[in-house]
């Protein structure tokens with residue numbers, strides 16, 4: 475089984491169907507192809523039957539419906555539903571003491587999504603600034619715990635917004651991971667395997683290794699500035715991504731408000747500022763372009779279509795990679811905290827669930843289908859949570 479033969483999608487959103495239809499049209503779908511949802515495999519036979527039954531109309535609607543739903547699938551809400559959702563995903567702020575009790579004796583590692591988590595969602599992706607207060611909260615956290623930003627944006631762009639050299643940055647949905655600037659140490663990390671890994675590979679261009687059952691990755695010792703690139707598993711896709719970027723720019727330039735963002739190892743096609751009646755046309759143009767590239771797949775975020783390599787590598791893999799790099803691969807002595815707001819963050823929440831370890835915290839004001847265990851309503855609450863984490867750590871150091 476190769477990556478190219480895998481459809482990875484969200485079964486509930488209907489995107490799986492849309493992508494499978496596109497693949498079928500281009501001759502790349504076969505009933506023998508496994509289809510993976512964030513929660514595991516689902517029946518390819520069923521999907522194949524559905525494909526047979528569906529005509530053009532359904533094909534158009536599947537992606538469009540999914541674009542309308544956007545973000546993690548929203549559930550119809552009434553007060554009762556909201557109350558029951560909060561019972562299952564309580565506020566990480568109101569449960570703070572309880573959460574911290576569970577962390578006793580464990581090394582906390584913090585993972586933060588960027589858009590919608592550290593910065594509020596805004597119309598123009600180039601203006602999603604982080605506030606000074608939030609930056610200081612992240613800096614304080616990073617001085618006490620290993621901290622990573624895991625974003626769909628390209629690493630350089632997130633860095634330009636955040637501007638903190640003490641963090642790990644995992645850009646392009648985790649396909650581009652870089653460590654903190656040399657010389658930075660976390661006061662609480664006594665045992666960091668990262669330097670071991672990077673020193674081991676200094677003399678190799680590419681060091682190949684297997685991470686659990688995943689595919690072979692390139693771990694690069696490419697020193698840029700004073701930071702070390704740790705992982706770029708989709709390097710070979712760069713020329714293709716650039717080609718598709720140019721093609722998409724051309725195809726969508728007539729749609730007012732549409733925007734293609736080059737995130738280096740993946741692309742974002744934004745439709746937040748596109749009139750809803752044009753969404754279908756935009757979706758069609760995107761599908762038409764990627765039909766020619768079976769090595770690329772389509773996923774979705776908040777009012778954004780994302781095009782990325784078919785390799786099985788997402789924010790969940792990035793989280794596992796970083797835990798491994800920090801020396802916590804098989805450890806019970808670690809408490810990863812992952813905070814995110816987007817569908818793409820669900821991959822990381824699922825990993826935490828599977829590991830039965832750590833805390834997934836979804837940032838959302840409304841009930842959503844999620845694998846996170848806790849919730850926070852908005853970036854402001856994320857900041858309060860981070861500040862409390864810092865206070866708690868300082869107090870616990872004083873106590874011991």
Ligand SMILES: O=P(O)(O)OC[C@H]1O[C@H](O[C@H]2O[C@H](CO)[C@@H](O)[C@H](O)[C@H]2O)[C@H](O)[C@@H](O)[C@@H]1O
Nearest residue numbers: 588589595596597599602625626742746776778
């Ligand atoms: O993983 P993330 O850090 O959450 O990045 C996901 C995407 O975020 C950005 O788009 C989103 O935020 C924009 C600014 O608030 C908003 O205009 C857009 O509608 C959202 O989808 C970013 O521009 C994308 O490249 C990221 O993939």
